[in-house]
Amino acid sequence: MTKTSKIIIGIIIAVIIIGGIWYTLSRKPTEEEAIKIGVVLSFTGKTASYGEEIKNGMELAISEVNQELKDFKIEMIYEDTQSETKSAVDAVTKLLEVDKVNIIVGPVRSSCVLAVAPLSEAKKVILFAPVAASEDITYAGDYVFRNRETAGLHGKKMAEFLTNEEVSKAAVFIAQSANAITYGNSFMENFQNLGGNIVFSVEYNENLIDFKVDITKTKNKEAEVIYIAAATGKDAGILMKQIKEMGFEGLVVGSGGTLENEEFLTGAGIASEGLIVTSPAFNIEDPQIQPYRNKYKSLYGKESSPFAANGYDAIKILVKAMEYCGGDKDTDCIRDFLYNLKDYPGIGGITTFDENGDVIKPLQLKTVKNGEFVPYEE
Numbered sequence: 164m165t166k167t168s169k170i171i172i173g174i175i176i177a178v179i180i181i182g183g184i185w186y187t188l189s190r191k192p193t194e195e196e197a198i199k200i201g202v203v204l205s206f207t208g209k210t211a212s213y214g215e216e217i218k219n220g221m222e223l224a225i226s227e228v229n230q231e232l233k234d235f236k237i238e239m240i241y242e243d244t245q246s247e248t249k250s251a252v253d254a255v256t257k258l259l260e261v262d263k264v265n266i267i268v269g270p271v272r273s274s275c276v277l278a279v280a281p282l283s284e285a286k287k288v289i290l291f292a293p294v295a296a297s298e299d300i301t302y303a304g305d306y307v308f309r310n311r312e313t314a315g316l317h318g319k320k321m322a323e324f325l326t327n328e329e330v331s332k333a334a335v336f337i338a339q340s341a342n343a344i345t346y347g348n349s350f351m352e353n354f355q356n357l358g359g360n361i362v363f364s365v366e367y368n369e370n371l372i373d374f375k376v377d378i379t380k381t382k383n384k385e386a387e388v389i390y391i392a393a394a395t396g397k398d399a400g401i402l403m404k405q406i407k408e409m410g411f412e413g414l415v416v417g418s419g420g421t422l423e424n425e426e427f428l429t430g431a432g433i434a435s436e437g438l439i440v441t442s443p444a445f446n447i448e449d450p451q452i453q454p455y456r457n458k459y460k461s462l463y464g465k466e467s468s469p470f471a472a473n474g475y476d477a478i479k480i481l482v483k484a485m486e487y488c489g490g491d492k493d494t495d496c497i498r499d500f501l502y503n504l505k506d507y508p509g510i511g512g513i514t515t516f517d518e519n520g521d522v523i524k525p526l527q528l529k530t531v532k533n534g535e536f537v538p539y540e541e
Contacts, residue, residue, distance in 0.1 A: 196235075197235065197236040197237060197238040198235050198236070198237055198238065198485065198490060198491045199238050199239075199240055199262060199264050200237060200238070200239055200240070200264060200266045200267070200268060200478075200481070200491075201240050201242065201255070201258035201259075201262060201264035201266065201267040201268070202218070202221065202239050202240065202241045202242065202267070202268045202269055203242045203243075203244050203251055203254045203255055203258070203267060203268075203269035203270045203275075203279070204217055204218060204241070204242075204243070204244065204268075204269045204270060204271055205243070205244050205245065205246040205270070205271045205272065206218075206241075206243040206244075206245075207243055207245050207246070208244070208245045208246025208247060209246045209369070209394070209395045209397065210246045210271045210272055210395055211246065212396065212424060212425065212426050213271045213294060213424070213470055214243075214244075214269075214271050216424075216468045216470040216471040216474070217269075217271070217293050217294065217470050217471060217473065217474035218241070218474065219459070219462070219463050219467075219471050219474070220459070220467065220470070220471035220472055220473065220474030220475035220476075220477075220478075220510075221239070221268065221474040221475065221477065221478050222239075223455075223458060223459060223462060223475055224474070224475045224476075224477075224478035224479050224482075225237055225239060225478060228478065228479070228482045232482070232486075234486075234489075234490075235485075235490060237478075237482065240258060240262050240264065242254035242255075242257065242258060244269070244270045244271070244272075244275055246271070246272060246275075247275075248272075248274050248275050248278045251270045251272075251275035251278055251279050252278050252279055252282070254279075255267060255279040255282050255283060256282060259282060259283065259286055259288060264288065264491075265288055265289065265491040265492060265494050265497075266288065266289045266291065266481060266485075266491055266494075266497070267279075267283055267288060267289065267290050267291070268291050268292075268293065268474075268477055268478075268481070269291075269292060269293070270292065270295070271294055271295065272295065272340065272341070272342065273295040273296060273297030273299070273300060273340070273341035273342040273345070274297075274340060274341040274342075275295075276290070276292050276295040276297070276300055276303065276307075276309075277297065277299055277300060277303060277341060280300070280303035280304050280307050281304070283304070283306060283307070284303070284304035284305070284306055284307065287306055287494050287495070288306060288494060289306050289308070289481070289494055289497055289498065289501075290303075290304070290306060290307045290308070291308050291309065291310075291477050291480075291481060292307070292308070292309040292311065293309065293310055293311060293470065293473040293474050293476075293477045294309075294311045294420065294470050294473060295309055295311060295342065296311050296312065296313055296314040296317070296342050296345065296346070296418075296420055297313075297314060297341040297342050297344075297345045298313050298314060298315045298345045298349070299341060299345070300313075300521075301313065301519045301520075301521055302519065305498065305520075306494065306498055306520075307520050308501050308516060308520040308522075309520065309521065309522060310473050310476055310477055310480070310509070310511065310514055310522045310524075311420075311443075311473060311522065312443060312521075312522060312523075312524050312526065313345070313521055314342060314345035314346040314349055314418065314420070315345060315349040316349075316526060317346060317349070317350075317418050317419070317420070317441040317526065318345075318346055318347070318348070318349025318350035318351075318352070318353055318418075319349060319350075319353045320441045320526050320528075321350055321390065321416055321417075321418075321441050322350055322353035322354040322356075322357055322359065323353070323357065324416075324439075324528060325354065325359065325388060325414075325416070326354070326357040326358065326359060328414075330359070330387045330388050330414065331358070331359055331360055331387065332359070332360050332362045332384070332385060332386050332387045332388070333350075333351075333354055333359055333360070333361055333362065333386060333387070333388045333389070333390055334361075334362060334363040334364065334381040334384065334386035334388070334389045334390070335347050335350065335351055335361060335363070335364040335365070335389075335390045335392065336364075336365055336367060336374070336377070336389065336390070336391050336392065336393075336402060337364065337365070337366045337367070337392040338366070338367060338368075338369045338392060338393050338394035338395075338398060339366050339367065339368055339369065339394070340369060340394040342392075342394070342418075342420065342421065343369075343392040343393060343394050343418070343421070344366070344392070346392035346417075346418040346420070347364075347366075347390070347392035350390050350392070351364065362381075362384035362385065362386050363377075363380055363381050363384045363386060365377050367398075369393075369394035369395060369398045370398075371398065371401075372401055373405075374401070374402050374405050374406075375405060375409060378405060378406055378409045378411065379409065381411065382409065382410070382411060386413060387413045387414065388413050388414040388415070388416060389406060389411065389413065389414070389415050389416070390416050390417060391403065391415065391416070391417035391418070391422065392417065392418050393417065393418070393421040393422060393427075394421060395421055395426065396421060396422065396424045396425070396426030396427035396428075396430065397426055397427075397430055399417070399421055399422045399427045399430070399431070400426065400427045400428075400429065400430020400431040400432075400435075401430060403415065403427070403430075403431040403434050403435055403438065404430065404431050404432060404434040406434070407434035408434070414437075414439065415437070415438050415439075416438070416439045416440065417438065417439075417440050418440065418441060419440035419441050419442035419443070419469075419529065419536075422438065422440050423440055423442055423468070423469070423529065423536050424468065424470075428531070428534060428535075433534075435531045435534070436531050436532070436533075436534075437530065437531060438530065438531045439528060439529070439530045439539055440528070440529050440530075440536070441526050441527075441528060441529075442469065442526065442527055442528070442529045442536070443469045443473075443511060443512055443524060443526065443527075444512045444524060444525040444526060444527045445469040445472050445510075445511050445512060446538075447466055447467065451508070452510050455467070455472075455475065455510050459471065467510075469511055472509070472510040472511035473511045475510050475511070476507075476509035476510055476511045476514065479509070480501070480504065480507060480509070480514070481497075483500075484496075484497040484500040484501060485497065487500050488500060501516050501520065502516055502518070502520070504516050511524075512524040512525060513525070527539075528541070
């Protein structure tokens, strides 16, 4: 064989190899090569109940989209953060380095989102948080999105409500967690800007089981309302029960993100009656979402929570982005699709993302009546 022939054959082989690589990288994934989405949620630990709710909503969405999609299917890879920052970092590292995912949903806690955002951002991987509310997440990265309103909006709405009710003296209990601190600080800032007076405030360890000393201080300061910014339903339930046991007769209000759940209602018991919280504008009675409601109740034997609805919407929105972008590989395309999403009719509310990847959604007030959270009627 001549030298020229060898060169020609070499070129042909190179073209075949390059062409094969291009085809593999560029073609849409098939059902046999399902798109893998990483999911990092709390399945154990203090926020495990939230993780299960989100997973329920996501699984319902997956069952629907995998029946509807023609070009590809979705496969979820679940990892447990154990409600802890270190475990969240380990889980995301594994998803990025071993599973090579391009999209991650979660985590639950804001502190965990803030810890893992630099990892996903460095890889240009989409990080989509369904419930984390800390305002610090606003600036966590260009590929970070969430369909949960920032805690700052909740604090503002509650401050406006109390001002309209002519309440002027507030005490504030804030758990030492990223979410709770944002809720509490936002409420205090807005309440004071509207002319209110913070007569007492305290940051507490979420593992605390005795709040009696600080509740006594609250009563001595003649507070008219206590605002609870809790870390979990558990610490909120303990605090709420002791507030009523100590004879506080004013209003008790708070952030719905960690109070509007079964864990809180169980822990607080009858003491939960009359609590008022800010909540996403998720209306389980909305005629438009009854198909979702019925499917969810049939599958899980209970009503959907706002967290479950956000998990469902997260999958539906991300699938729309992947359909538009031809799969999950072009994360710049997915990012830009999300930034431009306007007025998406989600189960958890009409969804629009702003320039920081934060969701714009309406809020409502809810109260506990006969052991259930229901819309508050002013």
